Amino acid sequence: MSAEDQQNLDPSKVVYETYKSEEQIGIMMKMIESELSEPYSIFTYRYFLNGWRELSYLAFYEGEMIGVVIGNLTKHKSQRLRGYVGMIVVKKQFRRLKLGRKLAQIFIDKCKELGADEVCLETECCNIAALKLYQSLGFAKVKKLMNYYLNGNDAYRLKLWFTDKVGREEIEYRQQEVLKKLQQQQEKENQAEKDQEINQEKKEQ
Structure with missing residues (x-):
C-alpha cells in the first residue's frame, strides 16, 4: 500500500467483529506473525479464542483482516x-486509523461489562508508542520484567484499575512488599556486619 493510499484510508469502513470460527485462525496467525517479534503456537491462539470468544475482536477493512x-x-x-x-x-499500513486504541478500548469496555476489577498487559520497554497509548488509556506501570521476550527484550507490566479502591489496595500491597524486602536486606547487612565484627575479634584474640 502506497503512502497516498494510506492517507486516503476511510475510518468509517473499518468493521469490528467478535471471533467466529477456527477458519479465521490461519489468517489471524499470518497477520500477527508478520507484525510481532514474538512467535505464538496455534495452541496459544486456541486457548484465548476458544476460552474467551467474547473478548476476541477482529478489525476488517473492506473484508481484509487488519487488526485483532x-x-x-x-x-x-x-x-x-x-x-x-x-x-x-x-x-502497520493501517495504524494511522488508531485501531490499536479502538481495539484496546473495546476490550476494556467488555471487561467492565463482565465485572472485571482490572485489566493487565505486558509490552516491550522499548515500544514507546505502545507505552504512550496504554498510559493514555489509564494504564500504569507496575513491574519491569527482565528478559521477558524470546528476543531478550525487557517488558513492562501495566495495569488499569476500574475503581480507586482496587488501585489503592494494589499500590499499598506493593509498597508493603517493597518495604518488607528493604527490611530483609537491611537485616542481612546488619547480620553480615555483626559476623564480620565477631570474626575480627576472634582474629585479634
Missing part, C-alpha cells in the same frame, strides 16, 4: 477479576 485483540478474564490470586490482554496487533 484477544485476551482472557480470570480470578487472580487476590480474588480480583482480572482481564488480560494476550495480544493486540494492527497491520
Whole structure:
C-alpha cells in the first residue's frame, strides 16, 4: 500500500467483529506473525479464542483482516477479576486509523461489562508508542520484567484499575512488599556486619 493510499484510508469502513470460527485462525496467525517479534503456537491462539470468544475482536477493512485483540478474564490470586490482554496487533499500513486504541478500548469496555476489577498487559520497554497509548488509556506501570521476550527484550507490566479502591489496595500491597524486602536486606547487612565484627575479634584474640 502506497503512502497516498494510506492517507486516503476511510475510518468509517473499518468493521469490528467478535471471533467466529477456527477458519479465521490461519489468517489471524499470518497477520500477527508478520507484525510481532514474538512467535505464538496455534495452541496459544486456541486457548484465548476458544476460552474467551467474547473478548476476541477482529478489525476488517473492506473484508481484509487488519487488526485483532484477544485476551482472557480470570480470578487472580487476590480474588480480583482480572482481564488480560494476550495480544493486540494492527497491520502497520493501517495504524494511522488508531485501531490499536479502538481495539484496546473495546476490550476494556467488555471487561467492565463482565465485572472485571482490572485489566493487565505486558509490552516491550522499548515500544514507546505502545507505552504512550496504554498510559493514555489509564494504564500504569507496575513491574519491569527482565528478559521477558524470546528476543531478550525487557517488558513492562501495566495495569488499569476500574475503581480507586482496587488501585489503592494494589499500590499499598506493593509498597508493603517493597518495604518488607528493604527490611530483609537491611537485616542481612546488619547480620553480615555483626559476623564480620565477631570474626575480627576472634582474629585479634
